[in-house]
Amino acid sequence: MLLQEKVALITGAASGLGRAQAIEYAKEGAKVILSDVNAEGLAETEKLIKDNNGTVLSIVADVSKKEDVHSMINKALEEFGTVDICVNNAAILADFKASLDITEEEWDKIMAVNVKGVYLLTNEILPHMLEKGKGTFINVASIGGTIAGVGDAAYITSKHAVVGYTKQLTFNYAKDGIRAVALCPGLIDTPMVQYAIEQDRPEVVRQIESIPSKHIGRSEEVAYFSVYLASDKAKHINGVEMKIDGGQSIS
Ligand SMILES: NC(=O)c1ccc[n+]([C@@H]2O[C@H](COP(=O)([O-])OP(=O)(O)OC[C@H]3O[C@@H](n4cnc5c(N)ncnc54)[C@H](O)[C@@H]3O)[C@@H](O)[C@H]2O)c1
Known part of the structure; x- marks a missing residue:
């Protein structure tokens, strides 16, 4: 198993890619700490993992609130003594709005x-990882962190920021044993975009058309890739965008 003996914290684990990664990480032997603002969805993910004999701790927390994040890490360290892998996955989207259509409140919330x-x-x-001399960040960005047209103006800006932040983490801390990877999926069939797929919205129809195979990605496919990137097998992958998009971004 690729993540045996590892402790992994995954945000946004109540749904979509967060849930899929949590399930796959647990299958690969990781003890998983699940976090989300959605307590109900979190409980469902926890059940799916426990039914499969996984070890799991769920914490309701808002990643944009410092006090929530602080107490989440305290609880995680209290329970498992360490966190080896941090999957920064939680994110929100404001439909496919252009700049003039985004309110200041929406902009601030997305950035937060x-x-x-x-x-x-x-x-x-x-600090805990630096003390150990080892730690991995999987920052779930998007191909929207490298190209435009796959989300709203604030979302695209935010995902470019996540890619830049990931590079800087590697630049500053790789020498201390830290790895940071920007995981960049293309269009994946999750609740974040499902409504738009079901409504045949032109913004997603155009995206599907731009995938050479015309197949939308599945959350499990992203989860398998994430497991590999988080594992020690990927130790030379650091500070880069890793795309999983079926070729969506090639033209
Ligand atoms: N679905 C796609 O096509 C796609 C493509 C590229 C990148 N992504 C990225 O993948 C990640 C997961 O997206 P998804 O498609 O699974 O979306 P999703 O909406 O299904 O899941 C996002 C989860 O984040 C949680 N969340 C929202 N705000 C939060 C907060 N403040 N604190 C904690 N949790 C919060 C939500 O409750 C939800 O459970 C996101 O970073 C998204 O940008 C998705």
């Missing part, structure tokens, strides 16, 4: 969750 949340959680756990 998608960017500040990553920074807050990273800074909370980084």
Whole structure:
């Protein structure tokens, strides 16, 4: 198993890619700490993992709130003594709005969750990892962290920020045993975009058309890739965007 003896914390674990990664990490031997603002969804993910004999701790927390993030890490360290892998996955999207259609409140909220949340959680756990001389961050960005047109103006900005932040983490801390990878999925069939797929929204129809195979990715496929990236087998992958998009971003 690729993640035997590892402890992994995954945000946004109540749904979509967070849930899929949590399930796959647990199958690969990791003890998983699940976090989300959605307590009900979190309980469902916890049940799915426990039914499969996984070891799991669930914590309801908002990644954009420093006090939540602080107490989440305290609880995680109390329970498991360490966190080896931090998957910064929680994020929100404001449909496919252009800049003029995004309110200041929406902009601030997206930046708070998608960017500040990553920074807050990273800074909370980084000192512990530095003390151990080892730690891995899987920062779930998006191909929207490298191209435009796959989300709203604030979301695209936030995902570019996550990619940049990931590079800087590697630049500053790789020498101390830290790895940070920006995991960049293309269009994946999760609740974040399902409504738009079901409504045949032009923004997603165009995205599907731009995937050479015309197949939308599945959360499990992203989860398998994430497991590999988080594992010691990927130790030379650091500070880069790793795309999983079926070729969506090649043209
Ligand atoms: N689905 C896609 O096509 C796609 C493509 C590229 C990147 N991504 C990225 O993958 C990640 C997961 O997205 P998803 O598609 O599974 O979406 P999703 O909406 O299904 O899941 C996101 C989860 O984050 C949680 N969340 C929202 N705000 C939070 C907060 N403040 N604190 C803690 N948790 C919070 C939600 O409750 C939800 O459970 C995101 O970073 C997203 O940007 C998704």
